[in-house]
Structure formats: structure tokens, C-alpha cells
Amino acid sequence: xxxxxxxxxxxxxxxxRLPLIEQLVTAEQPDIICLQETKVRDSQFPHEAFHALxxxxxxxHGQPMHHGVAILSRVPLVEDRRYDWQDNGEARxxxxxxxxxxxxxxxxxxAGGDIPDRDENPKFGQKxxxxxxxxxxxxxxxxxTIMMGDFNIAPLESDVWSHKQLLKVVSxxxxxxxxxxxxxxxxxxxDIGRHFVPAPERLxxxxxxxxxxxxxxxxxxxxxxxxxxxxxxxxxxxxxxLEAARSWDRPSDHIPLITEIEL
DNA sequence: ATGGTAGACTTTCTA
Numbered sequence: 258x259x260x261x262x263x264x265x266x267x268x269x270x271x272x273x274r275l276p277l278i279e280q281l282v283t284a285e286q287p288d289i290i291c292l293q294e295t296k297v298r299d300s301q302f303p304h305e306a307f308h309a310l311x312x313x314x315x316x317x318h319g320q321p322m323h324h325g326v327a328i329l330s331r332v333p334l335v336e337d338r339r340y341d342w343q344d345n346g347e348a349r350x351x352x353x354x355x356x357x358x359x360x361x362x363x364x365x366x367x368a369g370g371d372i373p374d375r376d377e378n379p380k381f382g383q384k385x386x387x388x389x390x391x392x393x394x395x396x397x398x399x400x401x402t403i404m405m406g407d408f409n410i411a412p413l414e415s416d417v418w419s420h421k422q423l424l425k426v427v428s429x430x431x432x433x434x435x436x437x438x439x440x441x442x443x444x445x446x447x448d449i450g451r452h453f454v455p456a457p458e459r460l461x462x463x464x465x466x467x468x469x470x471x472x473x474x475x476x477x478x479x480x481x482x483x484x485x486x487x488x489x490x491x492x493x494x495x496x497x498x499l500e501a502a503r504s505w506d507r508p509s510d511h512i513p514l515i516t517e518i519e520l
Numbered sequence: 521a522t523g524g525t526a527g528a529c530t531t532t533c534t535a
Contacts, residue, residue: 269535270527294535296528322528323535368535380534409535466535467524510526510535 260494261332261355261520262287265405265481267365267463267511271295271327275306277505281513282310285499288331293365293407293511295325302327318351326351326363326406334361342390343367343383357520359489364391364406373430381427384409388436395443398486403518404446405483407511410437415457416479428478446484449516453496462498463511471503483516492519 264287268274271292281287290312295302299317307315312329316336319325325348328334337352337360349365367387370380412434414420423429440446454460461477468476483496494517502512 273527294527298529323533370534465524466526469524507526 258519261289261518263361263403263405263483263516263518264290264513265293265363265483265516266290266513267293267407267481267509269294269296269509269511271297271325272301272303273507274509275303277502277508279306279310280505281499281502285513285515287515289334289361290329291361291363291405292327292329293325293363295319295327296323297325316351316353318348320346320348324348324365326365328353328361328363332356340390340394342387342394344386344390345383349387355520358400359520360400360402362402362404362406364404364408366391366407366409368409369427369433371427373425373427373432384427385432385436388440392440392443395440395446398444401486401489402444403483403485403489405481405514405516407480408437408482409480410434411478411480412437413451413456413479415459416461418461418474418476418478423478428480441484445487447487447490449483449485449490449493449496450479450498450514452490452493460498461500462514464503466510481511481514483514489518493517494519 299319314330316328334353340350367384369384370378372378375382462481464471499513
């Protein structure tokens with residue numbers, strides 16, 4: 258058994274954010290980094306920068322311009338599979354197997370557009386369908402698994418700055434919260450964030466760019482999550498979010514989630 | 521009152 262530090266971070270362009278990744282690595286020395294929204298095709302991924310930081314294993318699933326996920330690791334990993342839970346070819350998942358056999362799934366669930374209605378806004382339906390396909394997959398999952406990434410839903414009242422004002426805002430609508438709960442129930446997924454920071458304590462991972470000062474009003478949401486199979490929960494040693502990263506130079510609108518686990 | 525910012529094969533899409 259060895260203590261392994263995992264990071265999940267929606268980076269919003271891995272190339273623009275390389276100095277921030279170096280800053281995170283200097284401070285935290287994570288063993289494995291799961292990135293979402295890398296916004297780079299695999300042929301243009303900045304391999305050299307990650308190699309220089311010690312991430313000799315790099316498992317990519319990118320596409321031109323949008324979306325894209327990557328797993329960077331200092332320990333050997335084997336790519337397991339890529340799921341297209343949106344059924345449209347977008348690069349939103351990469352799964353690997355850790356040296357001890359545990360599965361690690363890095364997922365970037367669609368944001369779902371602005372209007373919370375399937376008929377008026379197809380993206381909203383695609384988001385719900387993505388969740389339903391993940392639920393079907395979870396129902397058949399029999400192996401210990403860690404799943405992390407940008408889930409684009411903040412389920413609890415204390416996961417958003419104003420429950421009342423966000424009830425009709427995509428990310429916190431009742432239909433989304435119910436859909437996310439069905440996914441949780443399908444594998445008895447354990448919410449590591451809330452295991453270490455129980456509700457109703459405030460816990461956010463994202464603050465919009467559309468504000469000159471993200472700290473004004475603290476209008477955050479918990480869109481990023483770390484979930485594990487129940488049998489893995491006893492191995493989790495710590496979990497926290499790095500809120501200071503939202504104030505770094507040219508920040509992502511999401512902050513890193515840092516989890517320590519005995520593997 | 522219905523904005524605002526950021527990034528990418530930028531004149532538009534995604535978030």
C-alpha cells in the first residue's frame with residue numbers, strides 16, 4: 258500500500274494553463290492528474306512540459322477546439338477504454354487501470370446549454386441522456402472504481418451560492434439533481450467531497466468568468482466531483498479543494514480537487 | 521435587468 262495523490266481539474270485549455278499546472282505540481286506533487294476541457298487535439302498535446310514535471314505516463318482523449326480529457330501520471334497506467342456516453346463522438350471520457358487493478362475514470366459531462374428544457378434546447382437533453390448512459394454503465398460495474406471530473410451538476414443546496422436563485426439555472430435544476438441521484442444509486446457511488454466536507458458547509462469548485470471579481474458575492478457552485486465505489490471509501494485519506502487557484506494569474510474557472518488514497 | 525468573460529483551426533461555438 259502506498260499513499261497516492263490524485264488531482265481532478267477542469268483546466269479550460271491545457272496549453273494556456275501550463276504555468277498554473279506547474280504551480281500546482283510544485284505545491285502538491287500529485288501522482289496522477291485528471292484534466293478536463295484540455296481543448297487540444299492529441300497531436301498537439303504539450304507532452305514535453307508534462308514529461309519535464311515527471312509525468313511519464315500520458316493517456317489522452319482529445320479533439321480539435323472543444324472538450325478533451327487527459328490523465329497524466331508518475332506511476333504506470335494502462336488505458337482501459339473510452340466511453341462515448343453522449344453518442345456523438347465528443348471527447349469526454351478516458352478510463353485507465355491503476356497498477357493495483359483499480360479503475361480510474363476521468364469524465365467531462367456536458368454543461369447542457371442555457372435553457373433547462375429538452376425540447377427548446379437539445380444540449381439539455383444530451384446532458385440528461387449522457388447521465389442515463391452512465392447510469393446503465395454503473396449498474397453493470399462490478400469492479401472497484403474511482404470516478405472524478407466535471408459533472409456539471411451541483412446537487413445540494415450548500416453546493417450553490419443561492420439554492421432559490423439557481424433552481425431554474427442549468428446545473429441545479431430538480432430534473433438534473435434527480436438524474437444525478439439515479440447515477441449515484443446505480444453503483445452506490447460515494448461522494449468524497451461531502452464525506453470530507455459534510456453539508457450544509459459551503460463547498461464550491463467553480464466560479465463564473467462573467468464577473469470582474471469572482472470573490473464578490475462568492476457566487477460559486479460545486480460542479481466537480483470525486484466519487485468512488487463503496488469498498489474504496491476506507492482507503493481515502495484526505496480530500497480538499499484548492500480555492501486559492503481561482504485567484505492565480507489567468508485562472509481556469511474551475512479549481513483543482515485533491516484526493517489522497519492508499520492504493 | 522436578462523448582462524457579463526474566456527478560449528479556440530473566431531466572425532461563432534462552447535462553456
